[in-house]
Amino acid sequence: MKTIFDSFRIFRNRYLLFCFAILLSEGVWSQIRLPAIISDNMVLQQNQEVVIWGWTAKPAEDIAVWGSWDNDTVKTSADKGKWRVTLTTPAKGGPFKIFVKGHELISIDNILIGEVWLASGQSNMEMTVGPNFGLKGILDHEKEIAQGDIPSIRFFIIEKRISNFPQDDCFGEWVIASPETIKNFSAVAYFFGRNIHERLEVPVGIISSSWGGTNAETWMPENVVKTDAAHTEGQDLAVDYRSRPSSAGEAYNAMIYPLIQFKIKGAIFYQGENNRYDGGNYHRLFSDLIRSWRLDRKEDFPFYYTQIAPYDYGKDEAVLVREGQLKTLALPSTGMAVINDIGNLNDIHPREKKEVGRKLSLWALAQAYGQKGIVYSGPLYKSMSIEVDKIRIEFHHAEDGLQNKGGELTFFEIAGEDGEFLKASARIEGNTVVVSNEKINNPVAVRFAFSDLAEPTLFNKAGLPASAFRTDNGEIIFEK
Numbered sequence: 001m002k003t004i005f006d007s008f009r010i011f012r013n014r015y016l017l018f019c020f021a022i023l024l025s026e027g028v029w030s031q032i033r034l035p036a037i038i039s040d041n042m043v044l045q046q047n048q049e050v051v052i053w054g055w056t057a058k059p060a061e062d063i064a065v066w067g068s069w070d071n072d073t074v075k076t077s078a079d080k081g082k083w084r085v086t087l088t089t090p091a092k093g094g095p096f097k098i099f100v101k102g103h104e105l106i107s108i109d110n111i112l113i114g115e116v117w118l119a120s121g122q123s124n125m126e127m128t129v130g131p132n133f134g135l136k137g138i139l140d141h142e143k144e145i146a147q148g149d150i151p152s153i154r155f156f157i158i159e160k161r162i163s164n165f166p167q168d169d170c171f172g173e174w175v176i177a178s179p180e181t182i183k184n185f186s187a188v189a190y191f192f193g194r195n196i197h198e199r200l201e202v203p204v205g206i207i208s209s210s211w212g213g214t215n216a217e218t219w220m221p222e223n224v225v226k227t228d229a230a231h232t233e234g235q236d237l238a239v240d241y242r243s244r245p246s247s248a249g250e251a252y253n254a255m256i257y258p259l260i261q262f263k264i265k266g267a268i269f270y271q272g273e274n275n276r277y278d279g280g281n282y283h284r285l286f287s288d289l290i291r292s293w294r295l296d297r298k299e300d301f302p303f304y305y306t307q308i309a310p311y312d313y314g315k316d317e318a319v320l321v322r323e324g325q326l327k328t329l330a331l332p333s334t335g336m337a338v339i340n341d342i343g344n345l346n347d348i349h350p351r352e353k354k355e356v357g358r359k360l361s362l363w364a365l366a367q368a369y370g371q372k373g374i375v376y377s378g379p380l381y382k383s384m385s386i387e388v389d390k391i392r393i394e395f396h397h398a399e400d401g402l403q404n405k406g407g408e409l410t411f412f413e414i415a416g417e418d419g420e421f422l423k424a425s426a427r428i429e430g431n432t433v434v435v436s437n438e439k440i441n442n443p444v445a446v447r448f449a450f451s452d453l454a455e456p457t458l459f460n461k462a463g464l465p466a467s468a469f470r471t472d473n474g475e476i477i478f479e480k
Contacts (some may be wrong), residue, residue: 008078009457013160032063032102036047036264040109041174043154043205045116045263046092053084053261054100068097069113078102084261089113092202111151116264117364119189120256121271122218123212124306124356127349129190134227138187142255148182152203155185160211161254162218162245162248163412168256174205186210188306191357192268192364199365202466207264209255211391215246215274217219217427220255220289221296222249224458228288230281256293266302266333266368268360273308280476281319283327290331295407302368303334304360307467309343310455318452320476322468326380335363336362338378341405341465359464378464379388384446384471390436391443391471398431398460406457409433415472416440421447435456445472 034054044050052065064084066073074085087098094112094258099105102127123133130145131137138144150258160169175181182190186208193195193204211218218226225231225248245251275282279441307317307325331335337359342352362376379395379402391414395402409426414437424435424446449456458466 016318019424027472028294032061032100032104032106034100034106034108035169035258036172036365037156037170037207037259038098038108039174041111041154041176042108042156042274043114043116043174043203045114045265046089046091046113046202048263049086050089051084051086051261051264052098052100053082055081056083056102058103061201064101066099068099069093096204099386111204112154112205114152114205114451115200116205116207116209116262117189117193117196118209118264118267119186119192119269120267121269122210122214122274123340124273124308124353125268125270125347126208126210126212127186127187127353129353132184135349136351137183137437139351140354141183144354145179145183148177148179148190149199149218150177150194152204153177153190153197154203155190156205156207157185158207158209158255160252162247163248163253164250166253167258168258170209170255174238181240188270188357189268189362192361193357195358195361196364196369199371200363200369204439207259207262209251209253210270211245211251214251214271214273216271216285216289217248218245218251219271220252220292222247222252222439223289224292225249228284231285231288239345257296260296264297264301266364268306268364269305270356271305272325273311275316276318276321279317279324282321282324284324286328287331288326288329290334300333302332302333302335302364304337304363306337306339306356306360309339310453311343311348312345312346313452316344316452319450319454319468323450323470326467326469334471335360335367335376335465337363338465338467339359341459342469343455345453345455357474374466375460375462378462379458379460380464381448381467381469381471386443387434387441389441390434391446391472392429393446394446395431395432395433395460397464397465400426400461401431402433403459403461403463404428404457405459409456409458411451411454411456413447413450414440415445415447416442418446419472419474421445428458445470447472 096111098108120306150373197204365371366374366376377397379398382394412424412426413421413423414447415421
């Protein structure tokens with residue numbers, strides 16, 4: 001039977017626990033809080049105005065922020081608990097610290113100043129250097145992991161989250177490149193960053209925000225998808241097609257929007273396989289994705305992406321995604337890595353990711369950084385001219401000539417006035433290709449590598465492969 005003393009003891013314990021909870025709560029909520037992306041080991045973009053921001057429980061608290069590279073203090077006052085300041089970063093270097101002072105002093109340690117890139121997409125971007133997510137890892141992954149001790153390369157992996165509304169923060173942490181950490185990092189992003197680091201001798205930070213099996217619509221603002229009827233129709237197909245995050249804006253809200261204040265040099269992207277059900281709209285869709293990201297950041301930052309590789313889907317449909325990716329090069333400051341030479345018809349996750357990262361880095365080094373003497377693209381269709389019973393194709397990025405890495409030039413087709421495409425003979429003449437078929441006297445159009453299974457043999461002299469293309473623009477309806 002309980003006595004009065006037992007009741008008092010129970011009351012006292014509960015009261016003390018309540019008081020402790022209140023004190024703990026006040027301690028937590030009175031802290032100055034920073035977003036996950038602004039933390040120890042981060043890389044900041046060099047020679048830029050970078051934003052440092054956060055929250056405090058005191059609605060109008062005075063905040064001072066300074067970096068150890070110059071100790072210039074920037075002051076502000078919180079607005080309803082939110083605050084932000086802008087710091088000017090120096091040229092590459094570090095390690096540095098940033099200090100944030102309000103009612104408490106916060107130190108952000110081991111910061112490097114260099115080049116920052118955002119890497120996003122679906123499983124081929126998410127695929128790690130070592131075995132992970134049920135995948136085998138890249139070719140020679142044990143060797144690459146052993147050579148991964150590069151302290152001036154840093155990774156930030158955003159945890160997978162979805163949201164129906166834009167979020168202020170994400171989940172993740174900055175880690176230093178080492179054999180232990182790179183095995184779990186995006187292979188494409190790692191090799192891209194490593195090439196930038198080696199060529200420019202600069203610290204590199206890579207933010208990885210990817211999710212296998214996702215469609216493009218989930219990586220862009222919902223309102224952008226819904227303002228275009230074609231996007232909405234494709235989105236309906238996406239929701240029916242798969243069970244992972246697919247609704248418009250879900251991944252964008254939780255994994256891209258929280259980063260819009262964090263200064264980056266540019267973005268790399270590897271996605272498209274999951275939009276093959278509506279490939280004819282991919283050009284418009286993907287272009288709107290790039291525009292929306294740039295609008296958020298109020299700058300036309302470089303955006304380089306990978307054209308999806310050949311793969312046996314069971315029927316032709318992904319080639320229209322490749323065509324859409326080719327057309328997206330019309331946007332300024334974009335670039336496309338063509339990988340039809342390193343795909344695997346039996347594996348949608350080809351393991352030669354080191355070369356994908358290298359090809360993307362060529363675009364960045366040549367265009368974003370202005371490095372001279374770099375051939376950064378394979379042949380891209382430029383124009384055609386009809387020469388009686390033949391068609392001559394001219395290319396961009398073939399100034400030094402073309403080469404055939406096979407017994408014959410493959411995957412060329414030619415059509416006459418009836419629109420029926422037949423297998424064509426093709427030969428290289430300088431920096432052009434002449435295409436013909438003895439059965440067609442009055443040719444009107446050419447298609448090249450216009451199949452999901454195409455692994456063509458046409459390259460420029462730098463050894464970069466030509467992209468698939470067609471000279472006609474009629475509607476293509478594949479068999480269901």
